Amino acid sequence: MPEPRGWEIYLPHYLARAEEELQALRPDLCLRLLPEEGNLLLFDRIPATLRVEERRPLSEMRRWFPVLTSLARALIERTVLSLSLNGLPGPGLLGELLKEGPLSGLLLRGRGLKLPEGTLALTRGLYFLPDSLSLRQRFLREHWREGRSFRARALELAEEEDLKRAPWALKALSPLGLTYLGEKGARALSPVLEILPALKRLLRRGGPLTVLRVRQSPEGLSGIAAGEFFFTTERLPGGRGFCAGIYEGDFEGPPLALALAACEHARRAGGGVVRFEPFTYHVLGDLYLEWEDLGAARWAYEKGLSGTRQPADLLNSLGGVYRALGLRAEAREALEEALRLCPEDPLIHHNYGEILLEEGDPRALEHLRRAWELSRGRPLFAGTLARALAREGRRKEALGVLSSLPHLDRETQALYGELLYQEGRKEEALKVLKGLSYHRDCPAAVLARLAVIYFEKGEAEAARVLAREAVRRGGKAAREILEEVKGLWS
Structure with missing residues (x-):
């Protein structure tokens, strides 16, 4: 039987199991099996060590130790194989x-x-x-x-x-219709997941499925309540002011997901009753994206391309999914079409600029600057533009962009402080970065830059305290900053 793939990742666990058996065979000895290079070679490639903890006469060791190592190797390999299933480590x-x-x-x-x-x-x-x-x-x-x-x-x-x-x-x-249910999706869908067996029985009745968004179960309707949702296959009475979605079985996809999307469509429309239509695939894609299922989101967005009433918005979202999946050509194509349809949308310019930036395309700054201008200086767009300018060595321009903002998020504040330091405005940098350092999740690079500033001010003790904490938090950037000055860190 071939060895299971990847078993060596769990080598210490196999050794512990085999060690128990080996010790039972020789209770007179104190034996250890260790995951380190030594006198064993498992499956002719993975090293391990058999160690006898107490001293024994050399002549005695020469007589029985080779037999013991052969036995240990056989026990370990047998343990690995016995705990495998279909070529992998098993249950x-x-x-x-x-x-x-x-x-x-x-x-x-x-x-x-x-x-x-x-x-x-x-x-x-x-x-x-x-x-x-x-x-x-x-x-x-x-x-x-x-x-x-x-x-x-x-x-x-x-x-x-x-x-x-x-x-x-x-x-x-x-x-x-999920390919992946993670922690975020499980939280959002927890009321539905709890009553899923009952929903399956409801679906087996056939007919249209209606999902209402309600605070309490509606009178006169039989169905299943789940949090803010109420599921029914009965016809809705008129004149009740419902917020509801109906799936009647005439579109491709899992009925429960399509009915939930229709209900969300109704909520976004401000209420009323919405029957699933081609545009609702767009809404379904948004839901899948919120639940962090990029595979299902991609499917829904692609299904909705021909029926959406907001093609630029859908293409922007689909481009983001493609980008997250590493499909850069598809992402670029989707965003270029979105820009053609809506050339004044700042978010589309921003997302397209980020893709160009990743590819080293000089047009990136043009689109990021346009996004900033169209957004009237919103922080998201300002921060991305400033980072791109800083990468190009255009620090004064980057500072000009950030200085226009009334408030900075922590990531952008860290960039602002670093740019101030690089421009020789060290007291201003100290003030900005010091404010950041009071937060528990302060980046290691910020602490490292503060350490350098204090060291240059002659406050070596404070500098070394900050340097130690920066190194403890880790990161290549922090070490590179500390190495800029001699005597602070080695």
């Missing part, structure tokens, strides 16, 4: 991991998935990608970009019983 290993505490991650189902190393197989076709690997967003974006079919849900496993319930956790996604 047995996940059970071992849960003994150390809850495990958060991404539950996955799909075919032809590009599973990262370290993914655990729960059953055939069902996988768990631990958050400790920091690969959630990379996995999602790659599969959304390639248009692969999958379902993924963020959840926390606390005990082995959760493994038995895991397959049911993904069943909520299909009725809502």
Whole structure:
């Protein structure tokens, strides 16, 4: 049997399991299996060490230690294989991991998935990608970009019983048309998710599905209440001033999601009853985007292209989705068409300028400046323009843009302080950056620049305190700033 892919990520856990068995075989010895280079080579490629903790006569060690190392290697490899499933670390290993505490991650189902190393197989076709690997967003974006079919849900496993319930956790996604249900989407949809079994029974009755936005269940209608929503398949009585959406079964997509989108469409229209129409795909895309499902948002926006009454707005949103997925050519094309339709929209100029900036296109500044002008100096557009100008070494222009703002957010305030320092206006920089340093989430680079300013003022003790905190918080930018002056940090 071939070794499971990515098993070595969990090497300490396999060693601990094998160590127990080895110790039981030789209770007279104190044995340790360690994940470090030494006297073992697992599957002819992964190093490990067998260590005997107490001293033994050399002649004795020479006699039985080689046998013990061979046994240890065989035990470890057998443990790895016995805890695997379909070529991956399996549910047995996940059970071992849960003994150390809850495990958060991404539950996955799909075919032809590009599973990262370290993914655990729960059953055939069902996988768990631990958050400790920091690969959630990379996995999602790659599969959304390639248009692969999958379902993924963020959840926390606390005990082995959760493994038995895991397959049911993904069943909520299909009725809502979701490819991914993360923490934000789960919070927004929690009232609906709680009554999903009842909603499925309601849907099986057939006929139009109506979703009302209400404070309390309406009189005279039978249905299911869920938070601010009320679901029914009955005909609405006239003259009641409802805010409701109706899906009558004549458009492509999951009925529950389309009915919710129609209800949101009605809310945005100021109330009334809205029947799902082509434009409502645009609204559905916005909902999916709010729930952080870029794959579903892409599908809905593309479906809505031919029927939207706000094509520039939809193309701007779709361009943002393409950009987030790394589809730059598609993003640029969508935003160029949006600009053609609405050449005076500051947000479209801003988003198009950011894409050009990423590509090193000199036209970026033209669009970012136009966005700033059209927005009448709104902070979002001013901050982006100032950062782009600073990148080009045009610090005075960047300062001019930021100086026009009555208030700065923290990120832009940090940029403003740095630009003031670079222009030799160090007392002004000190005042701006010092105000930022009082916040718990102050960036390490700000503390590093403050350290440099204090060091240059001759206040070495205060400078070194700030420098230590900047290094503790981490980041390449902070270290580069500290290295600008000799004697502050080494």
